Amino acid sequence: MSAAVYLNELGVVCAAGNGKAALRDAMLGRTPLPGSLDECDSPGQPRLLGRVTVADADLSLLPPARRSRNNALMLAALAQIRPAVDAALARHAPERIGVVLGSSTSGIAESERAARAFHAGGALPADYDFAMQELGSPALALSGLLGLAGPALVVSTACSSGAKAIASAARLLRAGLCDVVITGGVDTLCGFTLAGFTALESVSPGRCNPMSANRCGIHLGEGAALFLMSREPGGVRLAGWGESSDAHHISAPDPSAAGALAAMREALARAGIEPGQVDYINLHGTATVQNDAMESLAVRTLFGAGTLASSTKPLTGHTLGAAGAIEAAIGWLLLHDNPQGELPPQCWDGVADPALPVLNLVPAGGRLGRQPDWILSNSFAFGGSNAVLLLGRA
Numbered sequence: 001m002s003a004a005v006y007l008n009e010l011g012v013v014c015a016a017g018n019g020k021a022a023l024r025d026a027m028l029g030r031t032p033l034p035g036s037l038d039e040c041d042s043p044g045q046p047r048l049l050g051r052v053t054v055a056d057a058d059l060s061l062l063p064p065a066r067r068s069r070n071n072a073l074m075l076a077a078l079a080q081i082r083p084a085v086d087a088a089l090a091r092h093a094p095e096r097i098g099v100v101l102g103s104s105t106s107g108i109a110e111s112e113r114a115a116r117a118f119h120a121g122g123a124l125p126a127d128y129d130f131a132m133q134e135l136g137s138p139a140l141a142l143s144g145l146l147g148l149a150g151p152a153l154v155v156s157t158a159c160s161s162g163a164k165a166i167a168s169a170a171r172l173l174r175a176g177l178c179d180v181v182i183t184g185g186v187d188t189l190c191g192f193t194l195a196g197f198t199a200l201e202s203v204s205p206g207r208c209n210p211m212s213a214n215r216c217g218i219h220l221g222e223g224a225a226l227f228l229m230s231r232e233p234g235g236v237r238l239a240g241w242g243e244s245s246d247a248h249h250i251s252a253p254d255p256s257a258a259g260a261l262a263a264m265r266e267a268l269a270r271a272g273i274e275p276g277q278v279d280y281i282n283l284h285g286t287a288t289v290q291n292d293a294m295e296s297l298a299v300r301t302l303f304g305a306g307t308l309a310s311s312t313k314p315l316t317g318h319t320l321g322a323a324g325a326i327e328a329a330i331g332w333l334l335l336h337d338n339p340q341g342e343l344p345p346q347c348w349d350g351v352a353d354p355a356l357p358v359l360n361l362v363p364a365g366g367r368l369g370r371q372p373d374w375i376l377s378n379s380f381a382f383g384g385s386n387a388v389l390l391l392g393r394a
Contacts (some may be wrong), residue, residue, distance in 0.1 A: 005170045006394055007227040008235040011080030012329045013073055014223030014322075015050030016315040019080060024333050026315055027344040029364060035207060035219070035317065045198075048206050049189060050221025050317025065129035066141040068107030074138050074186040075145075077224040084228050088180045089146065098150035098178040099139045100169040101226075102161030102185035104321035106154075107132030109190035138186050150178050156321060159284070160243075161185055162225070163324025163379040163387035167241040169229050179230060185325030186224035193320065194220060200251060208287035208318070210311035211296065211346070211361065213353040215287040221317020225325035227332075236332045239273075239374070239392035242266030246384020252290050253380055257298035260378070263386040264302055267376065271390045275303045278390075279372040280334065280343050280362075282327045284380045285311020286318055293356060295380060300357035310362040314347035324379035324387060331375035331391045341368025 012019065015034045016026035025031045035048045057075035059067040078085070088097060114128040131137065135156045143152035151172060155165040162185025169183035197203045197218060204217040229238070242263035248254035268275060281303065284295055299309060312330055319326055330344065346361040375391045 003174060005173045005229060005231055005238050006233055006235050007229055007238055007332055008232065009081040009084040009228040010225065010329055010332050011077035012225040012326060013052050013054050013076045014316045014319065014326050015052055015221045018054055018076070020333060023329065027312055027330050027333070028342050029345050033207065033315065033347065047194065047203065048219045050219065051189060052222050061145055062141050063144070064127060065131040066137055068110050068132045068137065070103065070106050070186055070188045071138055071141045073188060073222065073224040074142060074226070077226040078142065081226060081228055085146065085182065088228060092179045094147055095149040096179040097148045098169065098172050098181040099143045099148060099152040100155065100165045100172065100181055100183045101138045102155045102165035102321045102325060103135060103138050103187055104156055104158055104161055105187050105190050105193055106135050106137050108192050109188060112191050142182060157385040158381035158383065159318070159320055159323050160379040160381035160385045160387040161321035161324065162326065163328065163377065163389050164243060166227070166238065166325065166328060166389060167243060167387060170238055170241065173229065173231055181229045182226055183229050184224065184226040185322035187319050187321040188222045189220060202288050204287065207314050209348050210283065210285035210287040210313060211292050211353065211356060211359070212348045213351045214349055215289065215292060217288055218286050218313070218318040221319045223316060223319045223322050223326050225322060225329040233394055235394055236335050237392045237394045238389065240267040240271030240390035242270065242388040244386045246386065248384050251382050253294040254384060255290070255294055257294045257301065259384050259386045260294060260298035260380055261302060263388040264298065264376070267388040267390040271392065273374060278303065278307055278374045278376050279341065279368055280375050281307055281309040282331055282375065282377040283309050283311040284378040285313055287313065291380060295378065296356040296359055299359055305358050305360055308343055308360050308362050308366065310344050310346040312344050324377070324389070327377045328389050328391065331377050334372055334375055335391060335393050339371050341370050341372050343367060
């Protein structure tokens, strides 16, 4: 089997924009920063949340146990690539098409509403099914809707889920187990997630401020990004990926950055390129004290102070299980129709933290002056689950 795999088509919905054109404008600073204060999931404590507004997906297409908002966002992303998916269905047998997605919340929001109804009236809503919150729900819903018979699974490794799902999809293709894989990630906002990060004192009251001396945590978002991946040339090449585990702490990254460095080096080695060839790094850049310290050390150690980098989480919010996929979507767009090499600017207050290694953060209007060739995207999750994707021009 060919070792080369390609991200042929992209569908994306997130707070920064629904669809490729809207996301491109937002990430290049052409439209105002999205997000508004919201206390739906934190009564009495307004937080900036990257909520997604999409036209109502037709959830009647799914079995009742799969009708969650999480799957609605997935269907919105699917609609953008549906012609390409249908063409793939016409060319390949159902058992040769797989689904590999990342998610960390699935339908937890539906369970929260059901629990509130139970406490108020003593009974669960008639339309509620516990299966709504099962982590495998997005993959099973998508596979069932399309009539597929190939592997269908969800990777749930916190903030690295979307990136690890894409790497897992590539392995299915390279092993010859699938001819096409629909891959990416989807996650939606819920009170459980917001309460958990608040308990860890990791939530910023406003927009996150990565790499700043004033950073104080994440702001949460939601969204979905789906790719049609195959061995057929076209779109963007997934040239490399790297994965590692810190085994250091349940939530804090290894401050030595050993795991992050291992994942980045593996991605470069798999692609057969040197650090100096990377044009831009999409940082995990959560704006938590420990993550930014670890990541800046890792990037400076491997790439020095020359490679341009930025965090796009101020635009999208931290979309958790979907983050790696949405940020891969940003890399995909940078490698398409970008002759001047425009790059996402670092959105922050500009107050550098003197304790952090200096990085070459993209300024407003930053550009390479040429079409990019290589984009690196970092995802570093709780539990030290690290995943790095390297995208190249097809």
